[in-house]
Amino acid sequence: MSRLWNFSAGPAALPQPVLERAQRELLDWQGCGASVMELSHRGKLFTGLARQAEADLRELLAIPEHYAVLFLQGGATQHFAQIPMNLAAEGASADYVVTGHWGEKAASEAAPYVKVNLAASSKGESYRRVPPRETWQLDERAAYVHYTPNETIHGVEFHDIPDVGDVPLVADMSSDILSGPIDVSKFGLIYAGAQKNIGPSGLVILIIRRDLLERASRPMARIFRYADHAANDSMLNTPNTWGWYLAGLTFEWLKEQxxxxxxxxxxxxxxxxxxxxxxxxxxxxxxxxxxxxxxxxxxxxxxxxxxxxxxxxxxxxxxxxxxxxxxxxxxxxxxxxxxxxxxxxxxxxxxxxxxxxxxxx
Amino acid sequence: MSRLWNFSAGPAALPQPVLERAQRELLDWQGCGASVMELSHRGKLFTGLARQAEADLRELLAIPEHYAVLFLQGGATQHFAQIPMNLAAEGASADYVVTGHWGEKAASEAAPYVKVNLAASSKGESYRRVPPRETWQLDERAAYVHYTPNETIHGVEFHDIPDVGDVPLVADMSSDILSGPIDVSKFGLIYAGAQKNIGPSGLVILIIRRDLLERASRPMARIFRYADHAANDSMLNTPNTWGWYLAGLTFEWLKEQxxxxxxxxxxxxxxxxxxxxxxxxxxxxxxxxxxxxxxxxxxxxxxxxxxxxxxxxxxxxxxxxxxxxxxxxxxxxxxxxxxxxxxxxxxxxxxxxxxxxxxxx
Incomplete structure (x- = not known):
């Protein structure tokens, strides 16, 4: 065993004790005679694990009861598209504040589903900073305001939550979720690909204010509708069970820290x-x-x-x-x-x- | 260690030697100093693994060169919706042959994106059998014919590939892929959730005839477009790297068998x-x-x-x-x-x- 120091941007280093525990119990999870990967997601053993992981995440982030927590798939990129599908009515517009590569990508993947209003961008300054709040051109009728609190490639981070009034604030926290406490109640929706600060790739955590679940109505398959995922405890279909398990171990480790x-x-x-x-x-x-x-x-x-x-x-x-x-x-x-x-x-x-x-x- | 016999429908049993190898190398993959879960999907180490897994799958199923192989997310359920988005022009219809629960679900998730023609169904007979081919009401202008070669819940399986003429045949092989040889050239598109016969949940394998990649054109985010995934070797965004890795180990094991x-x-x-x-x-x-x-x-x-x-x-x-x-x-x-x-x-x-x-x- 020679573990080296790993500075990967993602998939990224996982806590050593989390990996060691996953290794120990890989073939036989809690004496049940099977790997955690081999269990039905609908059985008592796995649903117990799943609910404990959610409870630990709620405790860590002090997530209020009127927010649903979803364990989804597709990476943040898929949710760049799913968020407007779910939060914006057809023909509506949304504000995007772009401070780097990922904010740009979020806006471009959203474009087939919502009118994208580029409310602010620091692209002209090579993304050297967060554009001052007073320069943002927000639209109070926007379906939501989207921003990227931390830009993984450009290394630009917001150190305060921007005030956007009553418009729901949507944040791609893929690379800074769980790096410190945040006031979840300031957000309409928070989402994060797991592969930086949570667990392995292939899992997305999405935290959504429940009143937003029924926001838009447009024809789409149930599998894309956050309300259906929430109503089914993220088991509308088979979730990424290994990712959910490792996320749970990471949450436990964070509590111990x-x-x-x-x-x-x-x-x-x-x-x-x-x-x-x-x-x-x-x-x-x-x-x-x-x-x-x-x-x-x-x-x-x-x-x-x-x-x-x-x-x-x-x-x-x-x-x-x-x-x-x-x-x-x-x-x-x-x-x-x-x-x-x-x-x-x-x-x-x-x-x-x-x-x-x-x-x- | 007391591994029991596991008859789970999915997530299901994985080959014991695959689990043992994953356990051995969990903390340090091939002496690289990190877990396979901690590697960038774009680095040489992981892309080497990814290409080898694809090559082994191509060898096992004798997949012709004019088919693309994609490693995706979202479960088969997401692809119930994505398939019509990709294969059917707006306003087109598709034929569905329904022999159990999953075929029903495929048709209902497709309905927002394509006119579903129920070409055959054995629901009236409690899904006791595959309806005889001569009773199917196929439409030769259909964008594709969808069926479920094996129904996981009802336990009904096709033992031959149905002849549907020149219309592309689409098969949800989630529960019987790799259970025996098949003639891939008879299909337009084959897809399978991994959690039954391939690996852990959260991974979907999709095999598509390349001429179908550009079939439909409707506005959608790139992340939903199979052509974009194919053009990016399934790395349009971060894939489920652990799932890909375990699928690769399973393919190796199958070759050894x-x-x-x-x-x-x-x-x-x-x-x-x-x-x-x-x-x-x-x-x-x-x-x-x-x-x-x-x-x-x-x-x-x-x-x-x-x-x-x-x-x-x-x-x-x-x-x-x-x-x-x-x-x-x-x-x-x-x-x-x-x-x-x-x-x-x-x-x-x-x-x-x-x-x-x-x-x-």
């Missing part, structure tokens, strides 16, 4: 350490994002000379630091430091970066 | 043994399906006195035989005997059934 307030502290410490190393490198490393909009989860950075990139990647991997290559849209490097990445991993990365800079500076 | 011809023999032997025990019980056990339409994968049966059902379930579980309870729509019992259920499991079930009948006859 002290919950989301504790995670917020740890994530702040990790981000502070890494940005400190970048900013303190005398220009050897650079992060392009405005200070107030920097992501605590995804830290893109470039080397002062991109001719060194290949060496950086080769040497970092040899030093046991995985998946630091930046997204192809930006080049350079990116370290994703989600909940499951411990402070020691960031310390090891910073030590490597400093040594590399010394040797190549 | 001698491929699908060998599986057909084994499955025939298992089904013959179990139906023999039912038919030879002097009426203590009954299966309602016409002989020529009996499923080799899902064997529903009733006890002559339903007052004995509770005892049968309790005693069978105590004897190490799991998940024999029938679907609530039919009551009684059901034994699902997919590829991963060995002959020894069926022998143990038959021995229990004979003993139970002796004690309660």
């Amino acid at each position: 002290g919950g989301l307030a504790a995670m917020r502290e740890r994530n702040a410490a990790k981000a502070t350490l890494l940005y400190g190393a970048i900013d303190g490198s005398g220009g050897f490393y650079r992060n392009p994002i405005e200070l107030a909009s920097r992501s605590r989860m995804n830290v893109p950075f470039t080397l002062h000379d991109s001719a060194l990139d290949a060496d950086f990647l080769k040497e970092s991997e040899a030093a046991g630091l995985l998946a630091l290559k930046g997204h192809k849209a930006l080049g350079g490097m990116r370290a994703s430091i989600y909940n499951a990445v411990p402070l020691e991993a960031v310390q090891a990365l910073v030590a490597f970066m400093q040594d590399f800079a010394k040797r190549h500076g | 001698g491929g699908l011809a060998a599986m057909r023999e084994r499955n025939a032997a298992k089904a013959t043994l179990l139906y023999g025990a039912i038919d030879g019980s002097g009426g203590f056990y009954r299966n309602p399906i016409e002989l020529a339409s009996r499923s080799r994968m899902n064997v529903p049966f009733t006890l002559h006195d339903s007052a004995l059902d509770a005892d049968f379930l309790k005693e069978s579980e105590a004897a190490g035989l799991l998940a024999l309870k029938g679907h609530k729509a039919l009551g009684g019992m059901r034994a699902s005997i997919y590829n991963a259920v060995p002959l020894e499991a069926v022998q143990a079930l038959v021995a229990f059934m004979q003993d139970f009948a002796k004690r309660h006859g």
Whole structure:
């Protein structure tokens, strides 16, 4: 066994104790004589697990009773399309605030189902910051306002929940859900692909204010309708049972760590350490994002000379630091430091970066 | 470790060697320092695994080059809706041949997207058989003909591929894919939820003749368009990487077993043994399906006195035989005997059934 420090943007590192437990019980879950993957999703054993996972998530995020919690499939990308199908009547419009690649994609996948109003975008500034709230062109008749609290590729994060009045606020929290406490009651809908801060890929968690479940009516199959999923406890059809199980183990682990307030502290410490190393490198490393909009989860950075990139990647991997290559849209490097990445991993990365800079500076 | 014999209809038993290998390499996949669940789907390690799984599936089913193979999400149920979205122009009709619960459901989820023509149904006969081909009311202008080669709940199976002329034949093979060789070239589209004969839930395999990829044009998000998935090697967004991995291990295992011809023999032997025990019980056990339409994968049966059902379930579980309870729509019992259920499991079930009948006859 030689586990390395994994900075993958997603599918991303999972907590070591979660993986160890999943390994132990892979062939025989809780003495039932079968793997958790081999159980009917409608049997008592699995529904008990499923309900416990939901209860733990509700506790961690303090989700109010008037919100439904759904365990779905399709990745955030599918829900880019399903959200307007469910929340917008035909012919309605929705506001999109775009601060990076994923917000752009959310708007483009929504376009067949809703009139997309680009209420704000920082594309013209290469997504270097969250556009100031006073510049947003919101429409009070919009079906909803969509935004991406943390942009995984560009490394831009909102540090406050924007006030959008009475229009339901919809957030793609794929890369920052569970990184700290949030006030769920400020949102109409929160959704997240699991593969960054929750569990394996192929699972989506969606939290929706119940009054929005019956919002739009347009012809569509039941399988696309959130109201039907809610009425069937996310078992309208066979869910991703392995994903649900691992998400449940992650929620338990988060509770053992002290919950989301504790995670917020740890994530702040990790981000502070890494940005400190970048900013303190005398220009050897650079992060392009405005200070107030920097992501605590995804830290893109470039080397002062991109001719060194290949060496950086080769040497970092040899030093046991995985998946630091930046997204192809930006080049350079990116370290994703989600909940499951411990402070020691960031310390090891910073030590490597400093040594590399010394040797190549 | 006490693994029991698992007759679950789905999520269902997985091959023991597949689970053991997944357990061994759960924390460190092929010495890469991370779990297979923690790898980027776009990295060389995972794309290598993904391509190998596809190649093995192509070899097992002898899939011709002019078919695309997709690894998707959403369960068969989502594709009940996505298939008409992709194969039928707006206003077009499609023929549905319904031989059980899942065919009914396929037709109802399709209805928002295509005019459903119920070309044949055995519902009036309680789904006791496949309706004779000469009674089908097919429309040669139909966008496609949909049928369900094996009905998981009712235990009804087609033993030949129906001839539907030049109209593309679409088959939901969720519960019999890989149970024996098939002639893929007879189909326009084959799809299957993984959780019966392939791997864990949350993965769908879809095999589509490439000329059908551009069939219909209607406004929809890219994520729903099979052509976009095919053009992106099923990585339009993050796939279910764990499901893909386990499917790949299952394909390897099937090749080691001698491929699908060998599986057909084994499955025939298992089904013959179990139906023999039912038919030879002097009426203590009954299966309602016409002989020529009996499923080799899902064997529903009733006890002559339903007052004995509770005892049968309790005693069978105590004897190490799991998940024999029938679907609530039919009551009684059901034994699902997919590829991963060995002959020894069926022998143990038959021995229990004979003993139970002796004690309660």
